[in-house]
Amino acid sequence: MDVGQSLNPALDIGQIEGAFVQGWGWLxxxxxxxxxxxxxxxxxxxxxxxxxxxxxxxxxxxTPVDFRVRLLxxxxxxxxxxxxxxxxxxxxxxxASAFFAAKAAAEAARAEARADADSSAASAAGAGAxxxxxxxxxxxxxxxxxxxTSERLRMACTDAxxxxxxxxxxxFRTKGSY
Numbered sequence: 001m002d003v004g005q006s007l008n009p010a011l012d013i014g015q016i017e018g019a020f021v022q023g024w025g026w027l028x029x030x031x032x033x034x035x036x037x038x039x040x041x042x043x044x045x046x047x048x049x050x051x052x053x054x055x056x057x058x059x060x061x062x063t064p065v066d067f068r069v070r071l072l073x074x075x076x077x078x079x080x081x082x083x084x085x086x087x088x089x090x091x092x093x094x095x096a097s098a099f100f101a102a103k104a105a106a107e108a109a110r111a112e113a114r115a116d117a118d119s120s121a122a123s124a125a126g127a128g129a130x131x132x133x134x135x136x137x138x139x140x141x142x143x144x145x146x147x148x149t150s151e152r153l154r155m156a157c158t159d160a161x162x163x164x165x166x167x168x169x170x171x172f173r174t175k176g177s178y
Contacts, residue, residue: 001069004077004085013069016091020067023095025058027146028102103144106156110142113159145173 006012033049035042042048049055076083144156152174155162166172 001087001090002072002075002085003087004075004080005083006071007082007084009071012071012087015087016069017063017067019088019091020095021058021063023092024098025056025062026092027095027099028148029056029058030147031056031149099146099148102148102153103156106144106153107142109157109159113157143173149174 001016003012003016031049032047033039033042033054035044035046035048037044039048077085142156142158144152155165155172155174
């Protein structure tokens with residue numbers, strides 16, 4: 001990463017790692033929940049997830065096991081103190097790569113489920129039964145709102161389990177802070 005002339009490489013690497021994990025938490029687990037008609041125990045419009053008991057943030061064991069950070073050498077910034085540069089924001093947003101990797105994994109699961117449905121339909125049609133058609137909701141574009149919580153990822157996979165949970169509501173979205 002380009003940090004200019006690092007004043008303290010160990011400190012800069014720690015800042016980069018911390019900012020990435022903070023961004024990853026923001027995009028994968030930090031869910032804001034507000035009171036509404038479905039959650040009577042919280043006054044409507046009031047934030048429910050406002051403390052460590054309800055607001056999930058990354059912990060030490062959420063940090064990637066293989067986390068490689070390298071600082072670029074020979075990069076100066078003549079307009080700053082000792083040629084240094086800010087390092088907090090770029091790695092924070094670099095965590096978007098993890099969000100889009102999770103979305104790509106859900107897309108792959110949807111494609112696999114569609115292929116399974118197509119092959120089941122083809123084999124049923126070959127046996128003389130009405131095999132039906134593959135599910136169009138498993139194909140193409142789909143929305144995945146941040147944070148990509150485990151619930152949202154599970155529902156985005158669109159398999160028999162998630163389809164059974166959303167019968168009668170093809171536009172189902174998990175509740176959240178979007």
